[in-house]
Amino acid sequence: MKRIGVLTSGGDSPGMNACVRAVVRAGINAGFEVYGIRRGYEGLLDGDFMEMDLSSVADIIHRGGTMLGTARSTRFMTDEGFARAMTMLETYQIEGLVVIGGDGSLHGGQKLSDAGIKVMGLPGTIDNDLAYTDFTIGFDTAVNTALATISNIRDTSSAHGRTTVIEVMGRECGDIALYAGLAGGAETILIPEKEIDINAICRKLLEGKHRGKLHSVIIKAEGVPITAGDLARELEAKTGIETKKVVLGYIQRGGSPTARDRLLASRTAYHAVQLLAMGSDSKCIGIRGDEIIAVSFEEAFNTEKTTHFEYLDICDILC
Numbered sequence: 001m002k003r004i005g006v007l008t009s010g011g012d013s014p015g016m017n018a019c020v021r022a023v024v025r026a027g028i029n030a031g032f033e034v035y036g037i038r039r040g041y042e043g044l045l046d047g048d049f050m051e052m053d054l055s056s057v058a059d060i061i062h063r064g065g066t067m068l069g070t071a072r073s074t075r076f077m078t079d080e081g082f083a084r085a086m087t088m089l090e091t092y093q094i095e096g097l098v099v100i101g102g103d104g105s106l107h108g109g110q111k112l113s114d115a116g117i118k119v120m121g122l123p124g125t126i127d128n129d130l131a132y133t134d135f136t137i138g139f140d141t142a143v144n145t146a147l148a149t150i151s152n153i154r155d156t157s158s159a160h161g162r163t164t165v166i167e168v169m170g171r172e173c174g175d176i177a178l179y180a181g182l183a184g185g186a187e188t189i190l191i192p193e194k195e196i197d198i199n200a201i202c203r204k205l206l207e208g209k210h211r212g213k214l215h216s217v218i219i220k221a222e223g224v225p226i227t228a229g230d231l232a233r234e235l236e237a238k239t240g241i242e243t244k245k246v247v248l249g250y251i252q253r254g255g256s257p258t259a260r261d262r263l264l265a266s267r268t269a270y271h272a273v274q275l276l277a278m279g280s281d282s283k284c285i286g287i288r289g290d291e292i293i294a295v296s297f298e299e300a301f302n303t304e305k306t307t308h309f310e311y312l313d314i315c316d317i318l319c
Helices: 016-029 040-046 079-091 103-114 139-160 175-183 198-210 228-239 249-253 259-277 297-302 310-318
Strands: 003-008 033-037 049-052 096-101 118-123 163-168 188-190 216-221 243-247 283-288 291-295
Touching: 003 016, 003 040, 016 033, 016 096, 016 259, 033 040, 040 079, 040 103, 079 103, 096 103, 096 259, 103 118, 103 297, 118 259, 118 297, 139 163, 139 175, 139 216, 139 243, 139 249, 139 259, 163 175, 163 228, 175 188, 175 216, 175 310, 188 310, 198 216, 198 228, 216 228, 228 243, 259 283, 259 291, 283 297
Parallel strands: 003 033, 003 096, 096 118, 118 283, 163 216, 163 243, 188 216
Antiparallel strands: 033 049, 283 291
């Protein structure tokens, strides 16, 4: 293998640039020619390739977003689009590919792997919804971004004596809500993995008010099947406590990655290049404990996600 490619796909996450940097520099050190593919699978279909050198990735480890750009590609999912992707890889003589992204991106990588390309998948998503790895690249930064915002909202919530429902990202995974909620001292954390009890929330708010509590913060994951606005209106109607909603949205994807995310990105990307240099089969790279691990795509997608429900119990006791 002489030439490898790297792409970032799907939603951006802090730490993707650190991944690209590590792939390029470790790849060159291993004797590879390294090509960056702009705009994910869309750029792959369009032949939007650029050869990269050590200077190409200078001064990016601390930057959010992705220097390669990213996109969601419906074309790649078609038979015609996939055939074109394979043609482009053949044209540029790329035998190994590092795919940085979430669940959909890694499924795309598996499809390329099944067609004979050596693919290393790196878990680049803030959602932390890839079960094979303890943490995904960008999750820690997203939690810290949410936490900082929660602290700011708590100040104004206290000043006005109100309840605030704060919605965080995560799709169908409640990990951002769990970690940010517990670390931010939220009174209630709502996640998609557990059915919500509106009456129990109302009782908790009223009990807090009667013991002199000036404000309350409720953290809701976006996958919970009620909007933040509807929840706020229902809670206010039942408790009589002024309740506002705040949806944090895409601010959670931006910003300079934390040290933890930079380390995870650098370690997993370096390991991916080492596996390519050794001629390994396709793998998904992640972390368990403090050990970098590599598993097959099949194992990665068949691993059952663990939810830390004990965080909810801790929240109930400490709030």
